Amino acid sequence: MTQFGKPLTRTDTPIPGLVVFDLPVHGDSRGWFKENWQREKMTEAGLPDFGPVQNNVSFNDKAGTTRGIHAEPWDKFVSVATGRIFGAWVDLREGPTFGAVFTTEIDRSKAIFVPSGVGNSYQTLEPDTAYTYLVNDHWSPTAEYAFLNLADETIAISWPVPLEEAELSEKDKNHPRLAEVTPIPPKKTLVLGANGQLGRALRDLWGNRTDVEFATRANIDLSDPNSLPGARRWRDYDTIVNAAAYTAVDKAETPEGRTAAWAINATAVAALARIATDNNITLVHISSDYVYVSRVK
Structure with missing residues (x-):
C-alpha cells in the first residue's frame, strides 16, 4: 500500500547513475496527489537536469506482464501512476559494472532515474498498472540499442511471477544472453x-x-x-x-x-x-x- 507523506529523498544504487527517489504523495478520502517530476525540487535533491522531451505511458492489463530488458541511448525517469511493479535494471554500458543488477518495487510513491545504456525491465504486480516514463530524446531508427534476455542465467533475476507463467512478447523471449551482448560504448x-x-x-x-x-x-x-x-x-x-x-x-x-x-x-x-x-x-x-x-x- 502506498505510503503517504514521505519526504523527497534520493537513494543511490550499485549501478552508477541509477538513482531511486521517494516521492511525497498526499492522500485523503478523495484519492491522492503527487508531483511526479518537479524540476527545481528534484535537481536540488540530486536528480540530473536531464531535459525530458517526451512523456510515455505503458498500460498493462494483467499482473505478471513482463517487459524488457531494453537499453536505449537516452535517460529515463520511471514511475507508476496506478498499480505496482517489480523493476530490474542491468548495466549494459562498457566498463567495470557491465552486468551489474539492481531490483526494487516501484509504487506511486517511488521513482527511479535510469541513465542511458542501463537495461530497463519490469513485471507488473497488480492488474491495471500504468507505467510512466519521461525520456530526454525521441526514438530514432539510427540510434544504437541493446537488449538482454529476461531469463539470462548470469544475471539470474528472481522474478516474482516465474517467466513461464508471465505475459511476455515473443520478441522479449528471444533477446540474447549477456555473453552475446556488445557493451554500449561511452558517448x-x-x-x-x-x-x-x-x-x-x-x-x-x-x-x-x-x-x-x-x-x-x-x-x-x-x-x-x-x-x-x-x-x-x-x-x-x-x-x-x-x-x-x-x-x-x-x-x-x-x-x-x-x-x-x-x-x-x-x-x-x-x-x-x-x-x-x-x-x-x-x-x-x-x-x-x-x-x-x-x-x-
Whole structure:
C-alpha cells in the first residue's frame, strides 16, 4: 500500500547513475496527489537536469506482464501512476559494472532515474498498472540499442511471477544472453575541421581513440550553418571540439570571403552552441586573437 507523506529523498544504487527517489504523495478520502517530476525540487535533491522531451505511458492489463530488458541511448525517469511493479535494471554500458543488477518495487510513491545504456525491465504486480516514463530524446531508427534476455542465467533475476507463467512478447523471449551482448560504448567526442592544421594535430594526439570521431568539411560543412542540426544524431556525443575556421586572411577582405568567414567563424559557431545546449554537450571552440579589420568604409 502506498505510503503517504514521505519526504523527497534520493537513494543511490550499485549501478552508477541509477538513482531511486521517494516521492511525497498526499492522500485523503478523495484519492491522492503527487508531483511526479518537479524540476527545481528534484535537481536540488540530486536528480540530473536531464531535459525530458517526451512523456510515455505503458498500460498493462494483467499482473505478471513482463517487459524488457531494453537499453536505449537516452535517460529515463520511471514511475507508476496506478498499480505496482517489480523493476530490474542491468548495466549494459562498457566498463567495470557491465552486468551489474539492481531490483526494487516501484509504487506511486517511488521513482527511479535510469541513465542511458542501463537495461530497463519490469513485471507488473497488480492488474491495471500504468507505467510512466519521461525520456530526454525521441526514438530514432539510427540510434544504437541493446537488449538482454529476461531469463539470462548470469544475471539470474528472481522474478516474482516465474517467466513461464508471465505475459511476455515473443520478441522479449528471444533477446540474447549477456555473453552475446556488445557493451554500449561511452558517448563520443567529435572533432570538426579534422583536415586543418589544428585538426591534424588532434588526429596525431587522439587518432587511436575509439571514442573520438573526426569530421572534415566533406562530412560537416560549417559554411552551411543551417545544415548543422541534422548533420548528426547529436545525443550520441558528449563533447564537440571545433577546430574548423576560415583563416584565409586576404580573401576575407573580399565580399565573397567576408560572407564565408562570417558563416564559418560566427554563424556556424552560434549554431553549434545551440546544438550543444539542446543536447547537453560540452562545446570546445578554439579561436585566435587575430582580428580581421575591414578597410571598406
